[in-house]
Amino acid sequence: MLRAKITLVVVAAAALAIALAATISYRQVSHVVGEQFDRALDDRAATVVTLLGVSRTPPPRPDSTEQVLTADGTVRALAPGRAVLTPSEAALRVARSGHGTAREDVTVADAEYGVLTTPLPGGGAVMVAQHYASAERIDHAFLWRIPWTTIAATALSALLSWLALDRILRPVRRLARATRTITTTQDLTTELPPAGKDEVGQLTRSFAAMLEALRRSRAQQQRLVQDASHELRTPLTSVRGSAELLQRARGRLAPSDEEQILGTLVTEAAALDALVRELVELATDRSTDEEPAEVDLVAVAEEAAHRCRGRTGRTVDVTADRPETVRARPRAVQRCVDNLLGNALKFSPEGTPVAVHIEGGRLCVRDRGPGIAPEERHSVFDRFYRGRRTQSVPGSGLGLAIVHDLVTADGGTVFAAGAPGGGAEVGFGYPVNSGRRVRR
Known part of the structure; x- marks a missing residue:
């Protein structure tokens, strides 16, 4: 069915477009989330450095941990009960030199953290670690919503396509019904549905022109048959009358009368032959x-x-x-x-x-x-x-x-x-x- 086929094509195209858009959006969202995570880590590190500069301890946060790293590698946690981060060589270089920063990912107690090491003004460095849980929640939530959003959008597009195609193809169905009626009944006077200005309207007008040509052709054929039967009747009647006369006379006619009747038969037969030949020529047009x-x-x-x-x-x-x-x-x-x-x-x-x-x-x-x-x-x-x-x-x-x-x-x-x-x-x-x- 044309409606189902077009709907299937529309749904497939919509699903492909939605999947492509979701994939691109996911990549963009992941990039934005990563940038936000790095910015939050920078802001937290700056806050910790500022508070330590005025001899204040930063308030603890559930998703992060901070510790001070001295130049000799000693670690001091700023919040009790938090996991101790093992400093890496990059973090130690920052603490010893007092310049630059170090970014790295570490795993502590099966939890993944992003760690930023920033130098302190008085020497040493501060290590700020932030849990990836919030970023992973956003990522998982987005991934979970993509299939359901795709399914819902595809179903909606299928429904709207099915309803829209029902309206769009309605003239085509009316035209198909009319042509089936003409084919079944052979009634060339059957009216076609009104023609619009779109492609379906052009198709309807083409069918109407073809139907009009068929009407003219049938009318011409009927007129040809009627005219031919009328024209054939005269020579056939003459031939039959002459033959019946000869049959009834059975040799009793005078030679001159018999010769006249035979001449009439030959003349009418020749005229009949010429007429039939021209009818065949006219009907078949062998030159086409x-x-x-x-x-x-x-x-x-x-x-x-x-x-x-x-x-x-x-x-x-x-x-x-x-x-x-x-x-x-x-x-x-x-x-x-x-x-x-x-x-x-x-x-x-x-x-x-x-x-x-x-x-x-x-x-x-x-x-x-x-x-x-x-x-x-x-x-x-x-x-x-x-x-x-x-x-x-x-x-x-x-x-x-x-x-x-x-x-x-x-x-x-x-x-x-x-x-x-x-x-x-x-x-x-x-x-x-x-x-x-x-x-x-």
Whole structure:
């Protein structure tokens, strides 16, 4: 669970930070305690020296002991009943010379003392020993508090993290519930939770955009299926009616009638084959696996025109004005030019030429047909659309729709307009590669 994982990371980071801070604090505290101990020892030694200078005995303290050390090494305790400290060589040098100080740690009766030897003005020295018990109590108390403080702080950070993450991840849980509902019910109309301005809000907006794209895709698929079923019904009905007529007649038809019915069957079967092929092309877009490359529109147009002349015997003229290469999928561009030429030849009267003109990254095919009404120029690229002037011309209404889908997939645009003197101009354009003009 994401909440538990993040809480675990936060708790681990908090515990590490607390442990590191406690370790550094302990070192600092130990240093400060040591300094305070040395300062207290210095203050006690100064007090003892001052009191002895005025022939007064310092008042005893439970955690310290004092004694006078003469130059010959004789020791005299200043408080009865206290342990006698054995002078070291450093302490004897201070007593004999009357200069400097000596600091050392000694153990007396299993107790550790810090000892400071300070010279007396009249000769000799005074040895002041202070028990480390107070410093050790502070040290032990601090060490004892570190684990409990760490545990308490870690537990508090875990609780606060758990509660904070519950609030932070609440939009994520709502989004997850909505996506599970969509996955289970396949209902793309399910509303997503409101999107905020943070990263979770950006994720929600991305999901909303993806969901909207899925809605459009499903709507387009449903519309394609409905339109395809409508378009397929006509040729299928004609084929079935002709076949049933032949079946009922069983040789009783006149040869001319039988030839006419067979011709109808062949024509409708060919139309049905073309329609199914274009439907498959439109639904699968087999050019999507092709990588974009530099495409010479003039070369593509000339190749398509050559194929068209050989197949139909019609005149197809190709002209160019400052042509430039474009970046697109070569086979997709070839398919678009073939569709535009086929569409132009279908609507142009026999014996009239079809013109292809390339200017920059724009390719235009002009025919001599009935033209396209201004109000229909955006609709001609819709699937199965048939204009009022072309209702009687055979066709599926998918050729220009395929051109639209292929061109826009590569970042291009399509257009349709009326041609001067009659006919229509239909084509597409791609962004040109600056400086990559085709040399002819």
